[in-house]
Amino acid sequence: MKHLKPLICFLASLIFLSSSPTLGQSQIAEKYFHLASSLRLGDLASNPELKIAFKKLRSALEKEDELEVFNQNNRILEIMNLLGTRNLFPVADMCMAIGRAALARGEKTPAILAAESATKFAPDYAKAHFFLASALLSSDAKNINSISRSLIEGIKILYSDRIQRDSLVSAIFKYVFLALVLMFVLTFVVLLGLHLNTFAADLASFFPSRVEGAWRYFITALVIAVPFALGGGLALLLAIPLFLWPYLRTGGKVTIFLFTLFMLLVPHVFDYMAKSSAITKDKTFRALHILSRQTWDYSSKSALENAHQKNPDSKLVSFSLGLLNKLRKDKREAINAYDAVLERYPQDVKTIVNKGNVYFVAREYENAVKMYKMAIDIDPQLLEAHFNLSNTYVMMFRTGESEAEYLKALSIDQNRVQSFVAMAGQNHDKKVIDFTITGEDIKRYESAMGEKAESFSQTSWGIYFGSISMRVYQWMTIGFALLIIFSHFFWRRSISHQTCISCGVAFRPPLLLPSNKQQCNQCVAANISRVGIPSAKKDRKTKDIRVFKERRAKLAGLMDRLLPGMGRTYFQEHASAMAFTFITSLIIVYGADLFISEYLNYKSAPKDALHSNVIYLGVASVYWIMMNTVLKKDFY
Template sequence: MRRRLAAAIIAAAALAAAHPLRAEQASPRDLWPQALASARDGDYADAAKKTSDLLTAGHAYGVKTYPVYATAAAGLARESAKATPELSAWAAKAAHDLDPASPSVAFSEADRAAAHGEWGKALPLVAQGFARVFGNYRARTLGHADLLLVVALAIALTTVVFAIALFFRYGRSAAHDFRELLGTRVHGGSVTVLAFAMLFLPLFLWLGPMWLIFYWLAIFFGYAAPAERVVAIVLLLLVALVPIVVDADATGIAGIDSPVMQAAIASNEQSYQPEAMRRLQELLAIVPDNATLHLLLGNLQSFDGMEEQAAQHYRRAIELRKNYAGAHVNLGNLHFLTNEFPAAITEYEQAQADDPKLAIAYYNASVADGETYKFDQQARMLEKARGADPGVIDRLTRNPPPQKIVMYHPPLDEAWAITRELSQRKELASLFGNYAQFAPAASALNPVTLGALASLLLAVVLWLAHRRGGYANACIKCGRTFCHRCKSARESSTYCTQCIHIYLKRDGVSLDTKRKKLEEVTEHHSGMQTRNRVFATFLPGSAQMLEGRTASGAAGMFVFALLVATAIFIGRLAPAIGPVADVAHLIVRIGAVALAVVLWLTMSLPVYRRRVTG
C-alpha cells in the first residue's frame, strides 16, 4: 500500500513539474518594460535576464514571437548605435530573439549596418528581409497590394501611350474620312478645320483628357491592324478593371489592420499583440454575439496568461455556436495546462464529436492520454489524428510545440469574411479599422470603367458600321491620305495615285514631278524618324508602337512603366517592408532604375540606328 502511495506521489510530482501552473509566470506586458528600463539604466545583465524571462513566459503561454517589442528593440539598436554601443548591441540581440523571422528587424539591422559603412553585411540582411516578407502574412498582403497599385499605374500609362501612337498613325486618315463626311453638308475651307476638330471632340465638349484617350481608341479602332485591335481590346478591358481592382486593393490594405484581422493574424502566428487584444475588446463591446470573435479574444488572453477570462470567452463562443469544435479544443487546452487531464479529455472528445475532421482534437487527446499513462488510447487517438490530416500531424510529431498541445486558430479566410460583414454595420463605422468595405457593383459604377466599356462598345459598333465602305488610308511612301472615293479600288491600297505611277508602274512622269515627289517622300520619312526618336528617348516601346510593332512595343512600354513606378513609389505606398527600410528601398530603387536603363538601351537604341528610307 505504501509503495502504491509513494508511486502516486512521485507521478503527481512529475506531472506538476512537467506542467507548471502558468499563473506563476509574469505577464509579457510587465516583463518587457522592465527589461527596457534595465537596459536604459546600463544594467544589461538584468535586461538580458528579463528578456529571457519574457521568452520563457511566452513558451508557457504559447507565444512564439513579439513583433511589436522586436520592432521597438530594432529601432532602439539603430538610434543608439553611435551614442551607446552597448545598448545598441543588447537591443539588436533582443530584437532577434523576440522575433527571429521579422522582416522589419532584418531591414532595420541592414540600415544600421549601412550607417556604419558595412555594406557587405547590409546587403545579405536586405536579402534576408525580403525572404522573410513571404513568410509574414501582413507584409505579404501589403506587398501584393503595392504591386497591384504599380501595375495599375503601368497599365494606365501604356494605354495613354498606345492611344497617342494610334493618333499619330491614323489621325490623318481619320481626318480625311471626317472631311469626306462633313463635305456633303459643309462647304468651303471650314471643312478641314471641322475635320481636325472632330479628332479632339471630347475637349470641345468640355470633357477631360481621359475621355479623349477613350475617344481615340474608339475612332481609330477600325483603322488599326488586327494586332492593334487585339491590344486595344485588352487594354480597354484592363483599364475597365483597374478602378475595381484598386478599390478592392485599398479595402484589403485597410482591412489587414482591422481589429478582426489583427487578432486573427496574431492568433495564427502566435504573436504577442497587446494592441490587438484591446481593439478586439472594443469591438466585442459593440458586437457581443459573434462566436469567432470570442474565440479570438480568448486566444489573445491566453497568450497574456489570463486563463480565467479566456475560459469565459471560450464558453461564450460555445453558447453562441453549439457545435464549435475549436472552442472546445482551446477550453480543453486550458484544463491540460493546469493538469486537469480528465476535464481536458472531455473537451477534446466533444470537439471530436462536433468536427470529426479536426485533427488537432485527436492529437491533443493523444497527448492528454499519454500524460495519464493510457498509452493504448494514446496510440488510437494519434492514428485517428493522422487519418484526419496526416500532413499536420507529421509536422507536429517531428517538431512538437512547447506546450505539447495545439491551439485552434480560426482560418484567416473566416476572419476576412467577418471583417466584410462587420463593415456593413452602421454602428461600427466610428470604430477605427471597421470602415473597409468593398462592393463590386458600386465600385464598377465609376467614370473610368464606364468610359472604357463605352469606348470598346463604340469601337466595335463603328468598325462594324464602316468596314464595308472601307476606311481612308495613308500612302506608305509620302503619307498622303486617300479613300475609295479618291482612287480606284483596283489599284494598290498602300500607295497613293502618284506613287503608284512613279514606284510601281514607272510610266511617263516628268523629272520635275519625280523630284518633288522624292523630296516629299524624304521629308515624310525624316519626320517620322524624328518623331520616333523623340518618343523612344522618353518612352521605350512607344517607337515600336508607332512603327506598327504593337505587341513588342506595348510589352516594353508596360515593363518600363512598371519599373519606373516601382522606383518612384517604393516606400511611399502601403508599408509592406516596414516603416524604416531605407537600404531596402534604395536597393529596390537602384535595381528598378538599372533594369529600366537596360530596357531603354534594348528598345530605344535600335530606333536611333535606323536610316531614312525613301
C-alpha cells in the same frame, strides 16, 4: 532575346519593391524613426522586462556593440519563449525603424544588425527578411548568397502566409491596373497623333462643302471632345480606339483587342482586389490569422477586445481572446473570456479544455482536473482531454491515474498522442494541448464578412471610377466591344483616306491599299525611273520624304528617350512598344504613389522623399540607362 535576362531581373526588383507588409505591421512611421522614445511603446508597456531589453538593444545597435546585441537578442528571445509567442511584430518593426535610420546616416553595420534582430523577433514577417536583404545589398552587393537567402525566405513567407500573400497580390494588381491604363492612354495618344491628319480628312469629307485648314482640326477636336463631354474620361478612352480602328495595322488592332479584353476583365479583377484588401485589412481577421499560427501581438489583442465590445455574443471572438490571454499568461482575462463562451454554450468541450489549460499553466492543477473531467463527461472520446488530464496527474504525482488516462488516449488515436508528446517537449506550459483557431473558423468569419467586403469593394470602385457604377461600366465596355465589331465593317468601308508611309500626308487612293503599301501617287512617282516625270518635281518630293523621315526619326528617338516605348509605338512596333511602355508606366505609377504617400502621410520635403526612396530611384535610373544604352532603338 539577349536582353531578356536583365528585363526579368528588373521586373523581379519591382516585385520586391512593391511588396507591402501587413502581418504584424504596426502604425509606426518607421521611415522617420530617430529614437525609440519617439515611438509609441504601448506594445512594450505591459512587459517591463521586454521594454528594458529593447532599450538595451537599441543602445547596443547605436554603439555597434555586436556582443551586447547578441546578448540582448537572446534575452528578448527568452522573454518571447516565456510569453509563448513565435513573433513579436512591433519589436521587429522598431528594429527595422532603427535600421532605416542607420541607413539614412550611412551606417551600414548597425542597419544589418538591426535587420538580423528583426528576423529573429519575427521569423514569419516577410518584410523583416526583405529589409535584411536591402541592408546587405547596401553594404556589400557582392554578397549574393546572403542576399538571395533573405529574399527567398521572404518570398517563401509571402507565399505561405495568407494575409501577406493577399496583400502583395492586391498591391501588384493595383499597380498593374494603373500601369495598364496609363500604357493604353499613352499608346492611343501617340497613335491618334500619328493618324490625326487622315482622321481629320475623313471627317471633313462628310461635309457637303470642303473644310480646310484650321477649321478641319477644329471639327476634329469637337468630335473627339464629344465622348468626353458625355461620359468623361472613360468614354473618351473607349472612343479613341474606335476612331483609330480603320487606320491601324495588324499590330495596332491586336493592341485594341487586348485593351478590350482588359476592360472586360477589370470588374472581376477589381472585385477580387477590393475584397482581398477588405479581408486583409480587417484587424479581427488578422488577429484570428495570427492566433491560428499560435502566436500573437498587442495589435491583435486590441483588435479582439474591440471586436468583443462591438459583439459580446460572438463565440469565436471570446474563444480567441481566451486563447490569446492564455498565451500572454494572463489567467484572469483568459478565464473571463472562456466563461463568456460557456455562459452561452455550456457544453462546448473545446472551451472547457482550454479553460482547464489556463489553470494548468497557472499550476492550479485541481481546477484543471475538474475542467478536463467535465469535458470527458460530455465527450468520453475527447483525446485532448484525456491527454491533458494524464499530464496534469503527472504534475500532481498521481502516476497510476496518469497512466490510466494515457492508455485511454492511446486507445482513441495512438498517432495523434505521439504527435502531442513531441509537441510538449520540456516546456511546462506546452505539456497540455489547446484547441486553436482552425482554418474552418477563419473561413466562417471570412464568409460572414461578405457584406463588409462588398461595401469596401463599392467604395474602392467609386475612388477609381467616380459616379460610374460597376453595372454601368460593364454595359459601356460591352457596348464598346460591339462598336469595335461594327467599326470594323462600317467605318472601314466609309473612310476614303490613308496615311502615306513615306511622307506622312493623308491621301485618297483609288483602291484600299494594304498597310505596307500605303504610298501617295507623288511618293510612288518619286521612287520610279519612268521617263516624263520632271526631275525637279521628283527631287522636291524626294527631299520631302527625307525631311519627313528625319523628323519622324528624331521625334521617335526623343519620345523613346523620355518615355521608353513611346518611340516604338510611333513606329508601330507594337509588341516591343507595349512591353516597354508597360514597364515605363509601372515605374511612373509606383513612383507617383510613393512620393504622393510621402507627402500626404508624412508631409516630407522633396529632398527627404528622394532620400527615403533611394532604392526605387536606383532601379528606375538603371532602367532608363539600359533603355538609352544596351536597349537603345535607332530608328531608321
